[in-house]
Amino acid sequence: MIIPPFLKTGDTIGIVAPGCGVNPEQLQPALVILASWGLKVELGRNLYSNQHQYLAGTDAERLSDMQHMIDNPDIRAILCARGGYGTSRFLDALHLQRLSIHPKWIAGFSDVTALHLKLQKLGVQSIHGTMPLLFAKKDTELSVESLRRCFFGEPETLMAISYSANRMGAARGELVGGNLSLINDSLATSSELHTNGKILMIEEVEEYHYKVDRMLNQLNRAGKLQKLAGMVVGHFTAIADPERSFGETVAEIIRYHTRDYEYPIAFHFPFGHENPNLAWRHGAMATLQVTPDGSSLSYIL
Numbered sequence: 001m002i003i004p005p006f007l008k009t010g011d012t013i014g015i016v017a018p019g020c021g022v023n024p025e026q027l028q029p030a031l032v033i034l035a036s037w038g039l040k041v042e043l044g045r046n047l048y049s050n051q052h053q054y055l056a057g058t059d060a061e062r063l064s065d066m067q068h069m070i071d072n073p074d075i076r077a078i079l080c081a082r083g084g085y086g087t088s089r090f091l092d093a094l095h096l097q098r099l100s101i102h103p104k105w106i107a108g109f110s111d112v113t114a115l116h117l118k119l120q121k122l123g124v125q126s127i128h129g130t131m132p133l134l135f136a137k138k139d140t141e142l143s144v145e146s147l148r149r150c151f152f153g154e155p156e157t158l159m160a161i162s163y164s165a166n167r168m169g170a171a172r173g174e175l176v177g178g179n180l181s182l183i184n185d186s187l188a189t190s191s192e193l194h195t196n197g198k199i200l201m202i203e204e205v206e207e208y209h210y211k212v213d214r215m216l217n218q219l220n221r222a223g224k225l226q227k228l229a230g231m232v233v234g235h236f237t238a239i240a241d242p243e244r245s246f247g248e249t250v251a252e253i254i255r256y257h258t259r260d261y262e263y264p265i266a267f268h269f270p271f272g273h274e275n276p277n278l279a280w281r282h283g284a285m286a287t288l289q290v291t292p293d294g295s296s297l298s299y300i301l
Helices: 024-036 059-071 087-093 110-122 141-152 180-185 209-221 250-257
Strands: 012-016 040-043 075-080 105-108 126-128 158-160 169-179 199-205 230-237 280-282 285-291 294-299
Touching (some): 012 024, 012 059, 024 040, 059 087, 087 110, 105 110, 110 126, 110 169, 110 180, 110 280, 126 141, 169 180, 169 280, 180 199, 180 209, 230 250
Parallel strands (some): 012 075, 075 105, 105 126, 169 199, 199 230
Antiparallel strands (some): 126 280, 158 294, 169 285, 285 294
16 A cells, blocks of 8 residues: 655645535634644635535536546645535545555545555545544544654554453554445445455444444445454444344444454444544554453554
């Protein structure tokens, strides 16, 4: 995997909105923080477009903004303003080949998982981390600082407390994954995730328990869970039930669909749709340790 150059003071970072729309007031706190990191910021030309009721502009506008940031040699990294939905609508029209020669970090999470998976197919690392829309939210300090450390190449080990559903063991492999719905959405597409020998990272938000079960069942049937090196489970936020309870917790669902395999599984890792949402490098090689005292995820330098 290609590792883009880490940022340094004075670099310019671009902000685009590949999915849902944003407004200037929502992004102002993030602009202040990015400036405090010593970075210059260039906003996408169509960042505040009102040409679509839900999305941040038309597909053509959002594609144009992302393509411009990829092609512009003065832009050293690209930060997605928010998630929501919409990235996959223009994904196959995006020309990413330039990143193989002049790589740059692209960061975000949630719906941006679609872009991470596309970059993984290209062989370029990216950053799964918090986004500007969330910089000013309550208790985001650790999440924002983790993103900064990832951008600037400062080493960080992700750790999680011990949990009864953990499966003990050690693993070594490439970190891949992100939002569970978007991983499923990639199946049978140009960005379908290959998982053999990899450490699968998953998180989810605002789904029913039975839908979580259905997505994991689909991944298992598609052969995506059988030959993992390990699995790391982040925040599963606001997972509810309709009128009729499914009767299994998220941990029970995951353990059920991995019951025939022996790789380590670590739950309650601090990433996903709540804080702390610690940044990690999609496509990086790492070691996973799951012990009775807790779990850790460390990059292989």
